[in-house]
Amino acid sequence: MKKTVCVIFGGRSSEHEVSCSSAANVLSYIDKELYEVITVGITKEGNWRLYNGGLDEIRNRTWESAEFKKCILSPDPRHHGLLVFNKNGDVSVTHIDIIFPVLHGKNGEDGTIEGLFELAGVPYVGCGVLASSACMDKITTKIILKNAGIPVCDGFDICAHEAEDACAVNKKITDTVGYPVVIKPSNAGSSVGITLVKSESELAPALKLAVENDRRILIERAMNIRELECAVMGSYEKAEASCVGEIVKKTEMYDYETKYITDSTELVMPADISDGISDKIRQMAIKAFSALDCFGLSRIDFFMDKDTGEILLNEINTLPGFTNISMYPKLWEKSGVSNKELITKLLELAEKRYN
Numbered sequence: 001m002k003k004t005v006c007v008i009f010g011g012r013s014s015e016h017e018v019s020c021s022s023a024a025n026v027l028s029y030i031d032k033e034l035y036e037v038i039t040v041g042i043t044k045e046g047n048w049r050l051y052n053g054g055l056d057e058i059r060n061r062t063w064e065s066a067e068f069k070k071c072i073l074s075p076d077p078r079h080h081g082l083l084v085f086n087k088n089g090d091v092s093v094t095h096i097d098i099i100f101p102v103l104h105g106k107n108g109e110d111g112t113i114e115g116l117f118e119l120a121g122v123p124y125v126g127c128g129v130l131a132s133s134a135c136m137d138k139i140t141t142k143i144i145l146k147n148a149g150i151p152v153c154d155g156f157d158i159c160a161h162e163a164e165d166a167c168a169v170n171k172k173i174t175d176t177v178g179y180p181v182v183i184k185p186s187n188a189g190s191s192v193g194i195t196l197v198k199s200e201s202e203l204a205p206a207l208k209l210a211v212e213n214d215r216r217i218l219i220e221r222a223m224n225i226r227e228l229e230c231a232v233m234g235s236y237e238k239a240e241a242s243c244v245g246e247i248v249k250k251t252e253m254y255d256y257e258t259k260y261i262t263d264s265t266e267l268v269m270p271a272d273i274s275d276g277i278s279d280k281i282r283q284m285a286i287k288a289f290s291a292l293d294c295f296g297l298s299r300i301d302f303f304m305d306k307d308t309g310e311i312l313l314n315e316i317n318t319l320p321g322f323t324n325i326s327m328y329p330k331l332w333e334k335s336g337v338s339n340k341e342l343i344t345k346l347l348e349l350a351e352k353r354y355n
């Protein structure tokens with residue numbers, strides 16, 4: 001009998017639109033000979049809807065105008081699925097075998113919804129609660145990486161109330177990493193709230209912007225970098241790394257616009273680096289996957305210092321994009337794993353973790 005996969009997309013984060021693009025692709029890649037598919041869209045307001053429409057409507061974000069039934073995932077493991085609110089007022093239970101949360105950012109890949117999946121007792125694709133939340137928080141990720149001996153960018157972190165005193169922050173910058181610095185919210189994603197600060201005069205507005213996005217802020221030495229990414233897939237015991245890709249950007253910062261809207265970046269796969277460096281990055285990626293207790297999938301992003309050649313781990317994305325321009329599926333394709341095979345493997349891993 002075919003297993004029922006529930007793809008959940010949308011959500012309340014700033015990456016709602018990216019999630020829609022990713023979900024349309026994931027839905028098209030699921031092997032329909034092996035799986036039945038049901039789809040749940042979460043609106044920006046956080047309302048759950050059982051969606052029966054086509055992929056184009058998800059892609060162009062008109063899916064919310066389609067006919068729908070309200071639903072929620074039951075936290076009671078006896079239901080093992082969705083509670084669907086029918087038009088006549090009845091509530092029915094739709095059994096789910098595996099959940100594929102195609103959600104990015106807050107409330108999605110940060111452990112919150114993963115906690116609900118744990119309560120529901122339904123296997124799900126991707127990392128558990130701890131890895132999801134630890135990787136979502138850049139400060140926490142760096143602490144764990146440092147502890148595992150994986151090099152990260154120099155910097156320090158402050159709390160929102162400390163950010164109010166720009167003079168004191170300025171002093172700390174000049175005493176430590178020095179300008180230019182990159183100021184980022186610890187927990188945001190997609191370059192939201194990130195500023196490159198070249199001198200003290202630009203500091204206060206950058207701190208203000210970061211505080212609008214999170215309570216904790218990371219201040220890093222701004223580096224002259226190449227950006228390299230590696231896709232990891234696997235279990236707690238055995239994970240594999242894809243070939244390494246490079247994002248060549250034509251603007252100064254790799255920001256949200258650049259990432260998702262314009263075509264001012266180029267993905268180069270495999271990256272033009274030596275086999276030695278590529279092996280080193282792949283090993284670091286697997287080590288980080290394990291250090292953060294990741295499971296299923298993660299895209300691991302690195303900086304290569306253009307001046308020294310040093311490789312630093314920048315961040316771990318536990319639910320990387322699956323859009324048409326996303327690195328994660330492309331890196332696996334380049335490494336010989338088709339999109340369809342990739343999704344099947346991820347679904348199989350989800351069940352393996354649960355068993």
Ligand SMILES: Nc1ncnc2c1ncn2[C@@H]1O[C@H](COP(=O)(O)OP(=O)(O)O)[C@@H](O)[C@H]1O
Pocket residue numbers: 153182184188189190191192194220221222223224225227252253254255301314315
């Ligand atoms: N320390 C840094 N030095 C230079 N560029 C940086 C630094 N930190 C971030 N960036 C630039 O900002 C982008 C977004 O930062 P990142 O830490 O990856 O956050 P996000 O979660 O938003 O992707 C990076 O891809 C890179 O282009």
Ligand SMILES: [Mg+2]
Pocket residue numbers: 301315
């Ligand atoms: Mg990034």
